[in-house]
Amino acid sequence: MSRRAPAFVCQNCGAVFGRWQGKCDSCGAWNTIAEEAGSAPMSGGPGPGKPYRKGRFLVLHPLAGAADDGPRTPSGLAELDRVTGGGFVRGSVLLVGGDPGIGKSTLLIQAAAAVARAGHRAVYISGEEAVAQVRLRAERLGLAQAAVELAAETAVEDIIATLSEGATPRLVVVDSIQTMWTDGIESAPGTVSQVRGSAQLLIRYAKRSGAAVILVGHVTKDGQIAGPRVVEHMVDAVLSFEGEGGHLFRILRAVKNRFGPTDEIGVFEMTGGGLREVANPSALFLSERDLGAPGTAVFAGIEGTRPLLVEMQALVAPTILGTPRRAVVGWDHNRLAMVLAVLEAHCGVRLSGHDVYLNVAGGLRIQEPAADLAAAAALVSSLANAALPSDAVYFGEISLSGMVRPVAQAAARLKEAQKLGFARAFVPDTARGEAGDAGMTLIAVGPLVDMVTEIAPKGAVRPGTPGAGEE
Numbered sequence: 001m002s003r004r005a006p007a008f009v010c011q012n013c014g015a016v017f018g019r020w021q022g023k024c025d026s027c028g029a030w031n032t033i034a035e036e037a038g039s040a041p042m043s044g045g046p047g048p049g050k051p052y053r054k055g056r057f058l059v060l061h062p063l064a065g066a067a068d069d070g071p072r073t074p075s076g077l078a079e080l081d082r083v084t085g086g087g088f089v090r091g092s093v094l095l096v097g098g099d100p101g102i103g104k105s106t107l108l109i110q111a112a113a114a115v116a117r118a119g120h121r122a123v124y125i126s127g128e129e130a131v132a133q134v135r136l137r138a139e140r141l142g143l144a145q146a147a148v149e150l151a152a153e154t155a156v157e158d159i160i161a162t163l164s165e166g167a168t169p170r171l172v173v174v175d176s177i178q179t180m181w182t183d184g185i186e187s188a189p190g191t192v193s194q195v196r197g198s199a200q201l202l203i204r205y206a207k208r209s210g211a212a213v214i215l216v217g218h219v220t221k222d223g224q225i226a227g228p229r230v231v232e233h234m235v236d237a238v239l240s241f242e243g244e245g246g247h248l249f250r251i252l253r254a255v256k257n258r259f260g261p262t263d264e265i266g267v268f269e270m271t272g273g274g275l276r277e278v279a280n281p282s283a284l285f286l287s288e289r290d291l292g293a294p295g296t297a298v299f300a301g302i303e304g305t306r307p308l309l310v311e312m313q314a315l316v317a318p319t320i321l322g323t324p325r326r327a328v329v330g331w332d333h334n335r336l337a338m339v340l341a342v343l344e345a346h347c348g349v350r351l352s353g354h355d356v357y358l359n360v361a362g363g364l365r366i367q368e369p370a371a372d373l374a375a376a377a378a379l380v381s382s383l384a385n386a387a388l389p390s391d392a393v394y395f396g397e398i399s400l401s402g403m404v405r406p407v408a409q410a411a412a413r414l415k416e417a418q419k420l421g422f423a424r425a426f427v428p429d430t431a432r433g434e435a436g437d438a439g440m441t442l443i444a445v446g447p448l449v450d451m452v453t454e455i456a457p458k459g460a461v462r463p464g465t466p467g468a469g470e471e
């Protein structure tokens, strides 16, 4: 009678049900519930018939006290350190998520090699590739001589037993958590219970030993870290490795970080010799600029503490559909809708008969409202078929009343633009005083309509005229 009834576990959120059902009541996902044997131990209870054990006394510590020696291990990759907040923290667990093939294994073998080169013990456990395959990759990357210790293994108990031998490693990479399994749980590898159970053991190992552990997690089509979703709250930091299929840029972004900022990004380029750090991403994002083409504007943005210039491209074309299309890549759909509404309502730009496409070049994803002004400039430029000045940058938030509002860190944005050879900046009214002697011509935009008239003084867009924008 000791056999537990099977549990039905949602593979998306980890909710447990007594019977199978098509839709998870907890997260609303369909067809994610699978039968898992013996997944009950995760609840932490003593099980039927077993009494709770008497607890032992814990030592309670004061908040103040000496920190351990050098709690961070630099990864040797400045862009990675920027995102983690200065290196791997001892005893911490980091989850790196991303699409298959994006370069997670490449990034982490490079990091492991750098840690090993700095004279620390680094261990790389691959659950997906054989030792020979990992070696082959290291050879391609020119890292074959690095003293990284390798194993191809998926049994967590064996891995922890191996790691506990000898000196504590500074860095342990487990690639990937979906392939790991533990004896303590009966369900198949890759299920939520196994992923959670294995992660729990590895996290306990990290806390106990002081090694920094990195778990690799694959991301599903809809952008969730599959299975490891349930791991996200258990780990100290979650990094997401992103990139567009056709581009070589890869962006590392912190989604959660207990030891550092979450708004920094690290920029890499995938080359034949592995991932190369990009110290000056603005130059890279602007390298393929189409000078003199209508519909492009350069946005002077900020990612974390770093200014980042990127090109916004718009295409506005008469629609043949009843409901015109609005498509946006790399920016917020709702913000595009808002900018379009403001252009219609306050600037007399009619877009209801046009399809609108907006793209952030280079595969970058922008979250700042400061991009409003650049988006508006690109849109009007495309509609009017009038190219914007190629030496100008744009930034500013647009309010619903049609005014351009100030944004933070204007001086840093202008400095970066000047460094890259831009001579003019369209900025919010207040930015003029803040910028000081930026050495650039600043064009303060109060009401958005002023800029619209300047881009299209005559021609397709006639502010205030009904039907402006059409033939």
Ligand code: TYD
Pocket: 098, 099, 100, 101, 102, 103, 104, 105, 106, 107, 137, 140, 141, 270, 271, 272, 273, 274, 275
């Ligand atoms: P990989 O690190 O295996 O991705 P993940 O672990 O996220 O699944 O990266 C695989 C891709 O990277 C593959 O498509 C080839 C490419 N790549 C390079 O372009 N250059 C290189 O030096 C390496 C090692 C990989």
Ligand code: MG
Pocket: 101, 104, 105, 106, 128, 175
């Ligand atoms: Mg891999």
